[in-house]
Amino acid sequence: MSKINAHPILDVPKRDKVIFIFNGKQIDGEKGFTIAAALHQAGYPVHSHSLDGRGRSLACGIGKCGACEMLVDGKVRRICVTKVDGVKEVREFAQGKMAEQHAEHRIDIRKVLRTTVVIVGAGPAGLAVREEFEKYGIDNIVIDNNDKIGGQFNMQTHQFFFFEKEKRFGGMRGFDIAKTLAGENMEGIYLNSTVWDILEGKRVAVKNLETDTVFFVDADYLVVATGAVPFMPAFENDDLPGVYTAAVVQKMMNNELTLLGKNVLTVGAGNIGYLTSYQLMQAGAHVKAIIEGMPKEGGFPVQANRVRRLAIPIMTSHVLLKAIPNADHTGITGAVIAECENFKSIPGTERILNGIDVINICTGLIPDNQLLMKGKAVFGDHCYAAGDAVRIGEGTSAVLRGKQTAIEILMDLGARVSYDDYLVVSKEYIDSQQHPVRILETPCLLEAERMHKRGFVQMDCLYGFACNPCSFACPHGAITKSSTSTVPHVDYDKCIGCMECVYQCPGLAIFGYDLRKDNLFLPIEYEVNEKEVVYLVNNYGERLGEGIIEKVLHKPNKTNIARVKALNVHGEDLVKVRGFVVKENYPEPLDLEPLLKDQPGATFICHCDDVTLDDVLKVVGDRTFISIDEIKHTTRLGMGPCRGKRCIPRLKLALRAKGIEIVGDATPRAPLSNQLNLGELYPPKRGDEHRVANRTDFKKIEIGALIAGGGIAGSALFRYMSDAGLNPVLVNADRGSSWRNIGGGRTAFSLPELAEIAEHNHAIFKELQKISNIDYKTTRYINLAHDESTFNALDASRAWSDAFMVDPKNFHKEISPYFSTKSKRYLGALITNDCWQATPGKVVDLIRNMGVSAGGRIVEDCKVLEVMKEGSTYSILVLTHDKKYVEFRTEIFVNALGAGAGKICEGLGIHAGLYPVRHQAFITRRLPMLGKNGDSLDMLIDRQEYKGFSAVYGQQLLHTGQIIGCASPRVYALRTDKNLILNTKEFMEIVSEFFVDWVPELAGVSIQATWSGYYTEPRYIVDPELGLFVGMRGHGFMLSQYLAKIYVDKLMGRPVPEYFDQLKLNGPGLSEKAFK
DSSP states (O other): EEOOOOOOSSOOOOOEEEEEEOOOOTEEETTTBBBHHHHHTTTOOOOOOOOTEEEEESSSSSSSTTEEEEEEETTTEEEEEEEOOTEEEEEEEEETTOOOOOOOOSSEEEEEOOOOEEOOOOOOHHHHHHHHHHHHHEEEEOOOOSSTTTTGGGGOOOOOOOOOOOOOSTOHHHHHHHHTTTTTOTTEEEEEEEEEEEETTEEEEEETTTTEEEEEEEEEEEOOOEEEEOOOOBBTTSTTTEEHHHHHIIIIIIOOOSSSEEEEEEOSSHHHHHHHHHHHHHHEEEEEEEEESSSSOOHHHHHHHHHHHTOEEEEEEEEEEEEEOOSSSSEEEEEEEEETTTTTEEEEOOOOEOSEEEEEEOOOEOOOOHHHHHHHHHHHGGEEEOOTSSSSSOOOHHHHHOOOOOOHHHHHHTTOOHHHHHHHHHHHHHHHSSSEEEESSSSSOOEEEEEESSHHHHHHHHEEEOOOOHHHHOTTTEEEEEEETSSOOOOOTTOOOOOOOGGGGSSEEEEEEEEETTTTEEESSSSTTTTTTTEETTTTTOEEEEEEEEEEEEOSSSEEEEEOOOOOOOOOGGGGGGEEEEEESSSSOEEEEEEOOOOOOEEEEEEETEEEEEHHHHHTTSSSSEEEEHHHHHHHHTTTTTTTTHHHHHHHHHHTTTTEEEESSOOOOOSSSSOOOOGGGGTTTTTTEEETTTTOOOOOEEOOEEEEOOOOOHHHHHHHHHHHHHOEEEESOOOOHHHHSSOEEOOSSSSSHHHHHHHHHHHHHHHHHHHHHOOOOOEEEEEEOOOOHHHHHHHHHGGGGGGEEOOOHHHHHHHHTSSSSSOOOEEEEEEEEEEEEOOOOHHHHHHHHHHHHHOEEESSSSSEEEEEEEEEEEEEEETTTOOEEEEEEOOEEHHHHHHHHHHHHHHHOOOOOOOEEEEEEEOOOOOOOSSSSGSSSOOOEEOBTTTEEEEEEEOTTTTOOOOOEEEEESGGGGGTOOOTOOOOHHHHHHHHHHHHHGGGGGGGGGGGEEEEEEEEOOOOOETTTEEEEOHHHHHHHHHHHHHHHHHHHHHTTTTGGGGGGGGGGTTTOOOOOSSS
């Protein structure tokens, strides 16, 4: 373990020292670097102990697992992401202990930010999404738990492969790309902030890791671009300090300038294994070997070649069995490896590799998708994913998938986006996902005559994949590459041997030659000295001869060119040379000892709770499959701080090797992999402060009154407020339940007060019909009695209504000549006069137009986002049709939002207890009149609890002849807040059963449409003091207009009926007792 004081690629700045005490010892750290870096450089790799007392070190390196939690100045911190700046003391934090210090838990206010799209992850995918949104002016927030943008790019020192039409990222190093991803505008990017949950109502819960404060983000869309996490298979002693994933190695080496060891075994011969091994060499480490369980290497061939040219042994069909600890278990001294077949070790082939202090685990990545699983549950179709969070790929893929995701959201938002552009990006994304395809067996070489004429380059790029910086590199246009599935082509008539392309190839796969002088021009990214004697090697590190470094040509991108004079390789044989190794650095053959005796130890699957593979196998017994939930609840595996992100994939692989299947997936549980303290959620003193993120320039308009919700209740309020000269604004988002109802009204209520309201309401309908045709018609309500108790209740109700009872033998005469004579279902029926029907849409449009004529204003397709009240003034934040924010300010606000009213109530601290209940409906094609005396069929109602419903009812519309019907659920809890787009089999069957039993001729009539709407329960709340006109329980068509009139009368100081105050939130209410 040591500090990196010089690096061929990275700048090593001088930083101010920070001195802190660790377990009583003085530690020197450097400002801007983490506590973990300081402790490792000082020789203290153990940061915590397991439940059984095993020393533990870094596990994830990015603050997501809890393995490095320590007491930092008395507070629990994850030291892999906590800087030394200002730190005084660090101590180990034993499990079961409590923090000595904590932040003030009672904050003044808590921020709630509002935006259109929230993007989680400021890596290449997330920032590519943001870039597209910025072009179109779409509000967005980016949240990332790191202290800088760029994600994994910040840990990458190599040049990146990109296939581009115009040069932008291709050939740039990862950390340089990271700096450019956001452009010059960093507004709306929240760093050092982690998303710890996604809450109901599309609310994203965030914690600022620097200030320990929680805030929330409300958004319409969620993009998860959280990247990937490293996968480490389980093996014996895999929790020892010295065993690290590539992510930890890279983070500490390339971000923290800390080398975790000098002698390294890399496990995994894929892209990650090659890159980290090369980077370890650059940082001053010695990679003794790379082992790979597959029979052949993986990854991009150019990545493999650059490592093989260093003569590092690569051993395929080998697996790691065990890390060998040092005497005090604070590090490792070796590893046990073995030959394998199908990843299973072959007994008798076990050998020991000694002299290593780091095992670099590069066995792949898995999507960090726990947030995505939660996002889909909350945001539904408005949840998207990009980059490694959905599919592991290269940087090109992440950027292209980000662009593709942004365009998909833009199209959903209605932005004018070229679909052709979307197809182009989609094709580029698909191409970028393709694995390299071999195009050539050997590099294309020029004619011998041209070789001897002047300098030239050879491109050892034999595979087609998404990379083309070389096509921009040649100043003479000699290099072209037409697509991701081709290899570069060199026009040697144009090539003058300037060697400009050699240092611009991200794969270090272009080599220059001048046969006239026996000169080689070879790309290097590590320190060498001029005049050093080297071995000339091929792509496998095999020695072809010797040479001497004449000159190192330093280049701006730090991929330099070594001009090497070949000493004993000449002429056309020079083109076989691909690199060199300084003679004294050429590795000795591996000295592997046979494993003569071994004492097997435990293999820990879950490091958080010390759960071993044997612990799990005892639970599994002789079964061949087991649910992950059973394992969790019997062993506690997956219940620790990492939330199962690391251990569950490890367990699946370990059990699969034994023929055991894990059933199901673990449910993501908050807080998602990050530390959250109970006190940080303590309610703020002054409540929540709602803000529009990144926007201070939106309009703020003073108005006389605002009504939220444009159903019949809100529209009636709008009319009467306009008549009263209040100049109201009606904000309407969509066509709610008022437009979906079946258009019937009655005056028969068991409470005299409700009956009076309904009578006045009926009178208003009559007046409206005189003004404009609303398809108003007087009708009757026919309540069918299926049992004796219902019959008696209906008979008793005649006392408060204009109604009469009918015997079944007279149904044909009094109800309909088509009514079934065979049915024995009913004992009788109550026929109530003075009821009505009208077309809901025509009614709402008419009263709105009356309000507009009287001075009111309607803003359509606008959504009320938040309502705040300070003193007597309401501030209402509205998102307009053209996706602009407007803040209306008024002293008169009415919440008439129907099913959506509850959220606004809660935001104002009003606990109304509202909930929406879905009711389903249908309508048939046009029919002849089926009612009494050739009239339309009156409203038929059967109020019985049957097959999950409490009532089935419907009528015939006079103006179209269509039968329109509905069914009420028996248990409201089962239909609360259900999707209005969906119908149920049970509904379709019950309306068929009842309507066909009533009128058998309807069996051959086709259904024209089905739909649903919400009844807002559980009680009417009409309260001018609180600005509420909600909870109409499906009776809005029957009661709302008159209630709106007396609501406005109350506002204006006019007399109102005594019963009106009973409808207040704190009043006893008026509840229909007999027939809802």
